[in-house]
Amino acid sequence: MEGIPVVDFALFMEDPGEARKRLESLETISNACKEFGLFQLVNHGLDSHILSKALQNAHSFFELPLEYKCKFTTADNSVGFVHQSGAKGGPLDRKEHFMIAAEDKSTLWPDLVPSFRPDAVELSKQMQNLGHNLMTILSQSLGAPGDTLHKCYDKNADYYNFLHYPACSDYQGQVLAPHQDGTIFTVVSQLNRVPGYQVLKDGTWHLVVPEENSLIINLGDILQVWTNGLYKAAVHRVVANKAQRFSFVYSYLPEGKTRIAPIPEFESGHPKYKSFMQEDYLKLRFENKRLENNCSKNITIDYYAID
Numbered sequence: 001m002e003g004i005p006v007v008d009f010a011l012f013m014e015d016p017g018e019a020r021k022r023l024e025s026l027e028t029i030s031n032a033c034k035e036f037g038l039f040q041l042v043n044h045g046l047d048s049h050i051l052s053k054a055l056q057n058a059h060s061f062f063e064l065p066l067e068y069k070c071k072f073t074t075a076d077n078s079v080g081f082v083h084q085s086g087a088k089g090g091p092l093d094r095k096e097h098f099m100i101a102a103e104d105k106s107t108l109w110p111d112l113v114p115s116f117r118p119d120a121v122e123l124s125k126q127m128q129n130l131g132h133n134l135m136t137i138l139s140q141s142l143g144a145p146g147d148t149l150h151k152c153y154d155k156n157a158d159y160y161n162f163l164h165y166p167a168c169s170d171y172q173g174q175v176l177a178p179h180q181d182g183t184i185f186t187v188v189s190q191l192n193r194v195p196g197y198q199v200l201k202d203g204t205w206h207l208v209v210p211e212e213n214s215l216i217i218n219l220g221d222i223l224q225v226w227t228n229g230l231y232k233a234a235v236h237r238v239v240a241n242k243a244q245r246f247s248f249v250y251s252y253l254p255e256g257k258t259r260i261a262p263i264p265e266f267e268s269g270h271p272k273y274k275s276f277m278q279e280d281y282l283k284l285r286f287e288n289k290r291l292e293n294n295c296s297k298n299i300t301i302d303y304y305a306i307d
Ligand SMILES: O=C(O)CCC(=O)C(=O)O
Pocket: 161, 163, 176, 181, 188, 190, 197, 236, 238, 247, 248, 249
């Protein structure tokens, strides 16, 4: 099996003594983004305890009674606790999750786990910072100036999500259906290192083994559109495990009113996507995921494709 590309983030954060290695790494990123839409990041620079705290808090929250957790469910499922979800026309996903809008003044925090809120806010700040640096590196990996992707929008409207996949003793299929994220890119931490995350490449699913201290960076639809299809949004899913699995997902998104369209220097007069407003696409995706909505088609970025 072909390995999932690994990128050493420290190379980019240190003084420029390692120029040759950096160039090699930019090449690795570029190839990974074209082939998998994904790479793994090591030496990511996050505070070493922050992810173990996230795991403890997620564990404490998800083991609370369903009745309590459901107090944090909102009408449109865009934030808060979601007990059941699934792709259109398919079986339900076997997971529950708690979604939070970064920098939101939400009061929707589980009071029975007092450390949940301060630890989550701190983690989201560190993730924001990591994402900012990744945007520069991704711009450079495209052979463009470091501020190229930053210049596509003014402000972030990020979301982050704690997920729990209960142990599956007699089921071996997928517990989260294949999909692409509607983000710029998404950072995934397989918090308790139980395997499950897989990425599709050339018709084959590849397991992303949760190595210690590594993160998954998976590209989303917006980066695919900005690069006019040069970089692709990773098609990924989660498969069952006999052990329960916890993960943390941080989604980088521009503000809702941002217009998304191929960046002129990457489309050379042949845009493959129509321009759209970020919040319109997000809304379509959320509406489409709601179980009571019986529309049979799964909305993807192809909705805006120019054929
Ligand atoms: O739980 C995971 O590892 C991945 C979750 C995911 O792909 C998502 O929430 O979009």
